[in-house]
Amino acid sequence: GESVGLHLPTLSVQEGDNSIINCAYSNSASDYFIWYKQESGKGPQFIIDIRSNMDKRQGQRVTVLLNKTVKHLSLQIAATQPGDSAVYFCAENKGSGYSTLTFGKGTMLLVSP
């Protein structure tokens, strides 16, 4: 298995369920947030993003919610499928420069048929 998955929080769901993956960010000044999906043996793949002037953004089967009061970000996946099994990372941009994008440690989502 991929070493990136060791010691990660894990969410196990049944196919068809809705999944919610949570992320706490650190900097109240962060202005941009991104969710990435990483399948075993592959690089991270962009899923959805949200700017700090928004509370919610929807994509295809995914919704990102931003709660700036408690510095919390969540990714909701509707009708989860086995192909959604992966490690999910949130990232925050803490400042105005390119080097200020910081990734969280990730959550592993396991979907059972």
Next chain:
Amino acid sequence: NAGVTQTPKFQVLKTGQSMTLQCAQDMNHEYMSWYRQDPGMGLRLIHYSVGAGITDQGEVPNGYNVSRSTTEDFPLRLLSAAPSQTSVYFCASARDRLNTEAFFGQGTRLTVV
């Protein structure tokens, strides 16, 4: 439609050896970066570039050099490999400073013995 291409996919080095990890993108992105991914650590930024001829350090730059002579290529050089550099390395490119919809390569798994 290649996106971001990294070579090699796997590499084993002896302590003290040097090598270059290659990264090329065909999307005409100005922003490119190198990350390392270790178990339980998420992705950490090593070096980045905001355009040809311009590079800067990220969070963990020690032991690595980069150059950006063209928009397409962004090689990462390990000058004298150490076991602490055993990791999975990802190159990414993006169209703006926020890393909007960044594209990642497939990764290079490096082992230093």
